Amino acid sequence: MSAKKSYRPKARKPRGFEDRTGDVLRAEHHLISKASQVYDDWGFEPLQTPAFEYAEALGKFLPDEERPNEGVFALEDDDGQWMSLRYDHTAPLARFVAEHYQDLNKPYRRYQAGDVWRNEKPGPGRFRQFVQCDADTVGSASPAADAEMIALAAEVMSAVGLNTGDFLVRVNDRRILDGVLETIGAADPDRRMRVLRAADKLDRLGREGVALLLGGGRKDESGDFTEGAGLDTAGIDTVLNFLDAGGGSRGEVTARLEGLVSGSEAGRAGVAALTEIDAVLSAIGVGNDRAVFDPSVVRGLGYYTGPVYEAELLATAHYDDGNPIQFGSVGGGGRYDDLVARFTGQAVPATGFSFGVSRFAAALRALGRGGIGDERPLVVVVAAEKGQSAQYLAMAQELRAAGLRAEAFVGGGNMGKQMKYADRRGAFAAVIVGSNEREDGKVTIKDLKLGARLAADIEDNKQWREEQPAQITVDREGWIAGVHEVVSRYK
Structure with a gap:
């Protein structure tokens, strides 16, 4: 059994x-x-x-x-x-x-x-x-605190290597849309939230899709139906005109928005906040090429009460087939x-x-x-001899003490397997001390990135190989400097 x-x-x-x-x-x-x-x-x-x-x-x-x-x-x-x-x-x-x-x-x-x-x-x-x-x-x-957040968002985008033109922080104030809704008699909380959710989908659904969500509702491709905000045609047009009020400098946008909400206290407060935010941003050097006012930014979450903002990536990368990758918003926030x-x-x-x-x-x-x-470049100390693990681990410790990232191979196997391991780990160099090196007081340092470097457009490969050989052997006393020399070729 x-x-x-x-x-x-x-x-x-x-x-x-x-x-x-x-x-x-x-x-x-x-x-x-x-x-x-x-x-x-x-x-x-x-x-x-x-x-x-x-x-x-x-x-x-x-x-x-x-x-x-x-x-x-x-x-x-x-x-x-x-x-x-x-x-x-x-x-x-x-x-x-x-x-x-x-x-x-x-x-x-x-x-x-x-x-x-x-x-x-x-x-x-x-x-x-x-x-x-x-x-x-x-x-x-204070709107100055909101302005600082917007400036922080732009500063983070710059700190990670993005240039002006690679990103924009788009800014709005939720109270301005509240003012628009007041003017068309649609300020009750449920309808307001439906309008906010509809407006938040402008980038994805376009004007036509948002218009459906502002009106009777919209059925998506799967057949699911989303109930709309129930605005009439005039109300839908007013909201869409508000969402279209962006473009140009921050001052030009606030001027257009002011005309849309002149009869609403909440709307006027929102425009006043944007005006102060513009003044602060301008004073600390955040220009219209890094932060803009965009009425289409409304943020879907219900707890925002004033200025809202989104950080958008404008830079594009490409898929393997050459088609562009559009990233869109990577962050956002607002006042709560x-x-x-x-x-x-x-x-x-x-x-x-x-x-x-x-x-x-x-x-x-x-x-x-x-x-x-x-x-940090990785250096692998190869276990070239059986019974010498303590030496190899000690050498890896010497490399780390010298400020290098290093490991000694402890997995077992022949040299070929170990070199393949080092290559797959992305190591920059391999350190080899076999019986011959040990007896002669030498260390062999193998440049594992040489092949990739030679594949680049180098005018004289032969001369380059002679000046920077793929493998060097140095005295045991100076081997750390030899590793630094190999690794520094690719900094």
Whole structure:
């Protein structure tokens, strides 16, 4: 009788989640490092909130207001209270500020990077776990704080290697659209939210699709029907004219918007905020080539109460077939003056900016600006002789002490296997000490990047090979300098 077959689980990851490998993680860490340096330079403090929050702390600010108990990953604690993995970094910040309000200097300026989780239907490029990086100012109602956030967004874009013309930060104020809705008698909360959601889809659906969502509703390609805001033809035209009011300098846009909301107090407040934001941005050198006013930016989330903004990548990369890759928005934010008040009962003004690290880093990698070129070169010490592992590990330690990234091969196998390993690891150099080298007091250093260099357009390959040979042998006393020489060829 055969023994019972043991159970082996299937090696698979949950749907909607991804494994992030070395090159992806390095690009993300590079982006977070650059952004964090900007935030730190501007006087913001780091903060790390826990992955779990009590579900009630998220409240009505869950992703889908029509399904207030959906959209998050939740579990019941042993004391019967429901906890949820954080959906973003903003709601945990509001809880933190409310909990420590008396002890914090106001305004409180913080930045945070970390994973967030959303229990939503996954799709291509849409995952249930991803990384966000935020900066927020809590405790200031001044439009200058919003202007600083917009400038920060532009500064982060520049810090990661993007040039003027590669990006734009698009800015609007939600109160201006509220003023437009007042003028057409459509300011009730439900209709307002439907208008906001419709306007937020302008880039994806175009004017015709948005017009349907502003009116009776729209059926998508799958046959699913989305109920519209129920505006009449005149109301639809007014909203579309508002969305079309962009173009030109920030001053020109505010002049056009002022004419649309002259009869609304909220609308006038929104235009006044944009006017002050323009003055601050101009004073600190953020011109119209880096930040523009665009009425079509409305941001779909319901907690924004004033200025809103999106950082858009204009630079394009290309697929293997030559077709362009359009990246679109990689971050956004705005003013949310009511979020902390859920806990304290007191209005606490706040504004912030967030970008999706995974999406932004992937775009930068596609553009060749993902920071991978900043990766420290790897050197592999080959295990050329059996019984000499201690020597090889000690040599790797010497390399690290000299500021190099190094490892000694510990996997076993012949030289061919080890050289293949080093090549697949992307190592710049291999260090070899076999019996001959050991007896002669020598070290052989192999240049593993030479082949790629020779494939480039070099005018005289023969001369170049003679001046920078693929392999050099040096005295044991000076071998570290020899490794530096090989690695420095490719800096």
